[in-house]
Amino acid sequence: MSAASETLAKLRRQLAERFPTAPRTVGRALRTDIPAIDNTTGGLPLGAITEIVCAAPSCGSHLLLAQLLTATRATRTRVALIDSADSFDPSSFDEDHLAHLIWVRCASTTQALGAADLLARDANLGLVFLDLRRAPEADLRRIPGPQWYRLQRAVEPTDLALVIETPRASVPSAQVRLVLNTAHSLPALARERPALTLELAPTLQRQRQSAAAAG
Amino acid sequence: MFAVLHLADFPLHAVLRTERGAASKPAALFSSTSKKSVVLAANPAARSHGVELGMTAPQAMARCPALLIRSPHPDAEAEARAALLAIGFTLSPSIEDTAPGICIADVHGLDPAKLEPALHRATAELHALGLPVTTGLARTPLLALYAARCSSLNTQPSTLKFRSPVHHVADEKSFLSPLPLSAADPSPELASIFHAWGLRTLGDLHALPRDEIVRRFGAEGLAFWNRANGGTPRPLHPVTPPQTFAAAMELETEIETLEPLLFLLRRFLDRLTLELRASQHVAAELHLTLKLEGDTQHARSFRLPEPTADVEILFRTLHTHLESLSTAASIVALELRLTPARPLVRQQGLFETGLRDPHGFAETLARVSALVGSDRVGTPQLEDTHRPDAVKLIAPLAVVPPPAAAPLHPPLGLALRRFRPPIPVRFGTDDQRSYIWSDTVRGEIAAQNGPYSKSGDWWQSDRAWARQEWDIALADDGGLYRLIQIGDAHFLEGEYD
Numbered sequence: 001m002s003a004a005s006e007t008l009a010k011l012r013r014q015l016a017e018r019f020p021t022a023p024r025t026v027g028r029a030l031r032t033d034i035p036a037i038d039n040t041t042g043g044l045p046l047g048a049i050t051e052i053v054c055a056a057p058s059c060g061s062h063l064l065l066a067q068l069l070t071a072t073r074a075t076r077t078r079v080a081l082i083d084s085a086d087s088f089d090p091s092s093f094d095e096d097h098l099a100h101l102i103w104v105r106c107a108s109t110t111q112a113l114g115a116a117d118l119l120a121r122d123a124n125l126g127l128v129f130l131d132l133r134r135a136p137e138a139d140l141r142r143i144p145g146p147q148w149y150r151l152q153r154a155v156e157p158t159d160l161a162l163v164i165e166t167p168r169a170s171v172p173s174a175q176v177r178l179v180l181n182t183a184h185s186l187p188a189l190a191r192e193r194p195a196l197t198l199e200l201a202p203t204l205q206r207q208r209q210s211a212a213a214a215g
Numbered sequence: 216m217f218a219v220l221h222l223a224d225f226p227l228h229a230v231l232r233t234e235r236g237a238a239s240k241p242a243a244l245f246s247s248t249s250k251k252s253v254v255l256a257a258n259p260a261a262r263s264h265g266v267e268l269g270m271t272a273p274q275a276m277a278r279c280p281a282l283l284i285r286s287p288h289p290d291a292e293a294e295a296r297a298a299l300l301a302i303g304f305t306l307s308p309s310i311e312d313t314a315p316g317i318c319i320a321d322v323h324g325l326d327p328a329k330l331e332p333a334l335h336r337a338t339a340e341l342h343a344l345g346l347p348v349t350t351g352l353a354r355t356p357l358l359a360l361y362a363a364r365c366s367s368l369n370t371q372p373s374t375l376k377f378r379s380p381v382h383h384v385a386d387e388k389s390f391l392s393p394l395p396l397s398a399a400d401p402s403p404e405l406a407s408i409f410h411a412w413g414l415r416t417l418g419d420l421h422a423l424p425r426d427e428i429v430r431r432f433g434a435e436g437l438a439f440w441n442r443a444n445g446g447t448p449r450p451l452h453p454v455t456p457p458q459t460f461a462a463a464m465e466l467e468t469e470i471e472t473l474e475p476l477l478f479l480l481r482r483f484l485d486r487l488t489l490e491l492r493a494s495q496h497v498a499a500e501l502h503l504t505l506k507l508e509g510d511t512q513h514a515r516s517f518r519l520p521e522p523t524a525d526v527e528i529l530f531r532t533l534h535t536h537l538e539s540l541s542t543a544a545s546i547v548a549l550e551l552r553l554t555p556a557r558p559l560v561r562q563q564g565l566f567e568t569g570l571r572d573p574h575g576f577a578e579t580l581a582r583v584s585a586l587v588g589s590d591r592v593g594t595p596q597l598e599d600t601h602r603p604d605a606v607k608l609i610a611p612l613a614v615v616p617p618p619a620a621a622p623l624h625p626p627l628g629l630a631l632r633r634f635r636p637p638i639p640v641r642f643g644t645d646d647q648r649s650y651i652w653s654d655t656v657r658g659e660i661a662a663q664n665g666p667y668s669k670s671g672d673w674w675q676s677d678r679a680w681a682r683q684e685w686d687i688a689l690a691d692d693g694g695l696y697r698l699i700q701i702g703d704a705h706f707l708e709g710e711y712d
Binding site: 054056057058059060061062063065066073074076077078086087088089090091092093094095096098099100101102103104105106107111114115118119121122123124133134183184185186188189190191192193194196 | 570571572573575576579580582583586587591592593594595596597603604605606608611612615616617618619622625626627628629630631632633634635662663664686687688692693694695709710711712
């Protein structure tokens with residue numbers, strides 16, 4: 001652990017001791033049933049941001065979304081999908097796996113960030129999925145850094161996992177960053193989806209240490 | 216025992232409570248808005264500047280240039296009266312609407328130990344509603360009214376010092392003795408005769424023999440004697456609790472901004488929720504109508520995710536809608552109606568996954584709808600057709616149903632990430648190789664599956680559709696796409712992801 005990380009962990013421990021009543025979801029995670037994610041990060045951290053970087057076309061980001069819908073459907077946890085480019089295709093998914101989904105069809109990246117800011121504070125949701133995969137590059141560059149930290153602050157006191165899908169690493173406040181960098185080939189379209197899901201192997205690029213873990 | 220809620224200068228306070236901050240400014244009620252109209256009532260701030268009853272508007276303005284001039288407003292008085300009665304119903308089911316600004320409650324059934332705290336609470340609630348009432352508690356309605364009037368700052372004689380807005384008359388004789396004769400409303404003739412006799416207080420009158428008063432002044436003298444003694448207990452003319460929950464007001468000054476509108480709606484809701492609670496109801500729906508200048512109106516209904524009588528939740532529902540509303544003209548009248556419902560009394564199941572905070576959820580969705588459009592938020596539902604991209608959005612379910620059994624044949628391949636609208640591409644072949652070109656995606660097709668022919672609604676000429684589809688892999692970026700051909704044109708419908 002670097003000196004900076006140690007200092008940060010120490011500071012977090014002190015804050016946790018001083019404000020014991022502050023809501024913390026440190027250490028808790030939403031299990032995805034994707035071995036490559038659950039075995040490395042323990043799932044998607046609750047009360048924190050997970051960034052999924054889609055570094056290649058057809059890398060399986062919607063495959064991941066489908067699996068998250070399946071996992072949350074089993075526990076009847078509500079999910080909000082903020083679709084910045086209105087690209088979600090419900091007919092690609094099992095209809096029963098959409099019963100707990102709230103789909104927000106945005107017309108711009110600004111709208112998507114505004115909606116995320118509202119939904120990330122809602123106590124009724126277990127997962128908020130902000131899809132910026134097809135957001136214009138210029139829009140992503142224009143998002144000021146404090147906006148991402150504002151989202152982090154919004155999600156911290158909640159019990160939900162905020163997943164942000166981006167075409168390149170863009171979220172400085174992400175606790176976990178996973179990179180999907182392998183494109184699927186044409187024969188994958190004829191294979192069963194559960195088998196493809198199990199083969200998803202995102203690379204862990206960042207996992208910030210939480211206060212609890214550090215302590 | 217009877218309790219009286221009394222509001223001196225009722226018409227003035229009824230008008231002032233509809234404007235934020237007006238109650239703390241010098242204000243007077245005039246008979247009309249013409250120059251010849253005279254002061255009917257003035258609040259303490261105006262009186263401290265020398266404004267007196269009967270003055271004309273120019274005279275009053277000369278003494279107090281900052282004076283707020285208001286005229287009687289029947290809608291505002293009806294609203295204030297309803298608020299007074301609503302609080303009255305929190306004290307007793309048997310209340311009487313005796314006169315404007317006077318509500319008598321029969322509180323015989325109340326535990327004496329809880330009586331005064333309840334009256335203090337009711338008085339404080341009315342103060343919060345902009346109605347600075349005083350309260351009297353006594354053996355008879357009349358005595359309680361005297362006590363309430365004496366507690367009123369405007370009518371309190373200098374010899375009486377009741378500091379609390381609630382006055383309990385325990386010792387009737389010592390309470391009545393220092394009161395002026397005018398407290399018992401003598402006729403002008405009687406008042407002048409008693410004044411000539413040197414009688415100034417009710418105590419002076421009590422010192423005279425009752426039979427002598429009756430012998431000299433007959434029935435009128437007896438009635439006054441009885442009033443001077445605080446009257447006797449009488450049955451009240453009970454008010455029926457409201458069956459409909461609505462508030463409406465024609466505005467003297469048009470509303471152009473959000474703040475005064477919200478202030479009025481808050482006043483409405485404060486009263487309506489009191490009435491709801493008193494009748495053991497909750498609100499299931501809100502109906503708001505804003506009448507605009509030019510005989511147009513904006514009407515909107517709000518179905519609450521869970522019926523409630525919580526004023527904060529109801530107000531937030533309206534606030535969320537109104538802060539994103541822009542009307543074409545200013546507002547000249549408004550009406551708010553609540554649909555009552557019986558409160559839902561049940562225990563949440565151990566494994567039930569209803570909403571943790573239904574009102575918070577509704578508000579979040581309303582805010583998101585205001586941001587992206589109300590038709591662009593909801594739970595997707597597939598339509599019963601093979602037409603591509605046939606999906607509609609429905610309101611999210613209050614309870615997520617249990618999951619269905621897993622399908623026998625799991626779905627195949629990757630999900631499609633749609634391009635809406637599809638991207639037009641040029642398609643060409645060269646030496647056994649195929650290419651596509653568009654502004655965003657281009658390259659050689661490395662592999663392809665298809666074509667797959669699809670069509671539907673062929674029996675309806677205006678809805679018939681037909682297309683051919685290919686799944687393609689591009690050599691350059693390795694992406695998988697769906698290429699479609701409609702007529703002679705080619706499009707990329709989406710990326711498999």
